[in-house]
Amino acid sequence: MITVRELFLSSISEFPDSVAVVEEGQKVSFKELGSKVDALSSYFYSNGIKKGDTVVILLPNSVEFVVAFFALANIGAISVPVNTAYKKEEIKYYVNHSLAKLVLTEEKLESVAQEVVSGTDTLVAVIKGGSSEWDTEGLDTKCLQEVLIDPGDEVIYLYSTGSTGKPKRVSRTHHNLVALADNHTQTVGWTEKDKVLFTVPLSHTYAFGNFISSVKIGASIFVMGDFNRNLVLNILEAESITVFPAVPVMLDVLAKTYLSEPKDLSSLKLVISAGAPLSEKTFHSFYDKYGIYPRQLYGSSETGVISINLGEDIVGTCNSVGRPVKNVVVKIFDEHRKELGTDEVGEIVVKSLSMTTTGYFGLPEETKEVFKDGYYFTGDLGRIDQEGFIYIVGRKKLFINISGNKVDPVEVENALLEHKKVKEAVVLGIVDDQGLERVKAVIVPDGQIQKKDILEYCRDRIAEFKIPRDIEFRDELPRSPTGKVLREELK
């Protein structure tokens, strides 16, 4: 097994002049990317960032995000990608919990980052926009040769959402990520000729898995900071993009987008949908408009890519997340950990070389609960048909899935309870008539309060996708005789 650094160096040596990353028309070859990575690695090294240190990457999809990740991997440091949509208090949690020595960010977010680290020893470095003190030639890169990295060393911390009130830290090693890239690329058959458009945040485990796979195979990646429908369609057409990882809501919006003239997306050979279930309606309407069916992928922060639907009969199996990718074993277990047979519904369990081997940091009980006998118990309920296609039919966990962003109801409840006029709060997921999940809050007020007060309060504290769309005020919450809140009655 090799390290992420070796994976990256191998792509540079194999495809030096090929385009590695494109952002707003700016093309960076693998060789140029390598120089940028060396320069930033050297800057880190000379500024005291060493092997085993953690560094938060608070950046949108950009050349700098890519450079930052590989530069940290180059010196054996650990990346902690954080979604730029998060608010100050949320970012603070990731910075503190990962014991980050440094926060890498862009000029636009510098003041937020400075507020986050205020009163701590953590430093902030702006590497996108503003001054680029690291991006200079002539930096000493000899020091990099002295860093010995083992494939078993940690390279990234991803955070998994559950219903524990706070995200859980999952560590992945160089070996895990290289295995992920091997499994995924060998299954989907990508080549160095592929062009992959990333508008899903690279800080998200789904996009990250596709990103590391793209670099491994020498494909060109196109990065976009925000999802803009018309820009996405223009890039897909003008750049002849071949692979487009998306979340269902993006596909739905693209399928409904008014076009003054038709788009030629005939170069697209794979449109991936993940993060949330893809409705049949969106599956068909996307095809009707663009002539290609989206294919569902299944993965997790704990394991990386689990499966993808590359079946020939995509219409007949459109609700399936496909078969396991290479070197990944998927089984269905009942509550007694007994393996179930064809089409029997139980919990989906996964075994893979790309999955974390250490579980959740600082949470031995939670780790013991879901990592058993070499398997990861996903908390998703599903079945496997006789052709080996996996169907997800529900979940055991309590989180709410907002367009691929997982929301922990307890975290939102805790935020609401900090409002002095909120006596009690219950947060739950409801499904709207489009089949999409929404965050709903049921609040027992303590005095006069309106929906707009709650919305305004949440806006400054939690990421927008976590803010309850539906807010209901009640005099009291329905409870069982033992005092437990009857959540189902609140839906």
Added chain:
Amino acid sequence: MTVEERVKKVLIENALKDVDPKELNQESLLLDYGVGLDSVATLELVVALEEEFKIRIDENDITPETLETIESISRHITQLI
């Protein structure tokens, strides 16, 4: 139907399903109802407006001011028709 009435209809059918239509007038502050708070919901509203008026709207042109009231949305739509 006027542009304002059609905008109100789109809002009631999409972003404000739980709101009593009688509660909304042209000057009601939509942010108080959560409109414009969430980029995905905003995008869904923009797409629904495109569908209703058969026009192309660039989401980059949609500012918090555009989404302030039914009147401000209608003004933006009228410019594009």
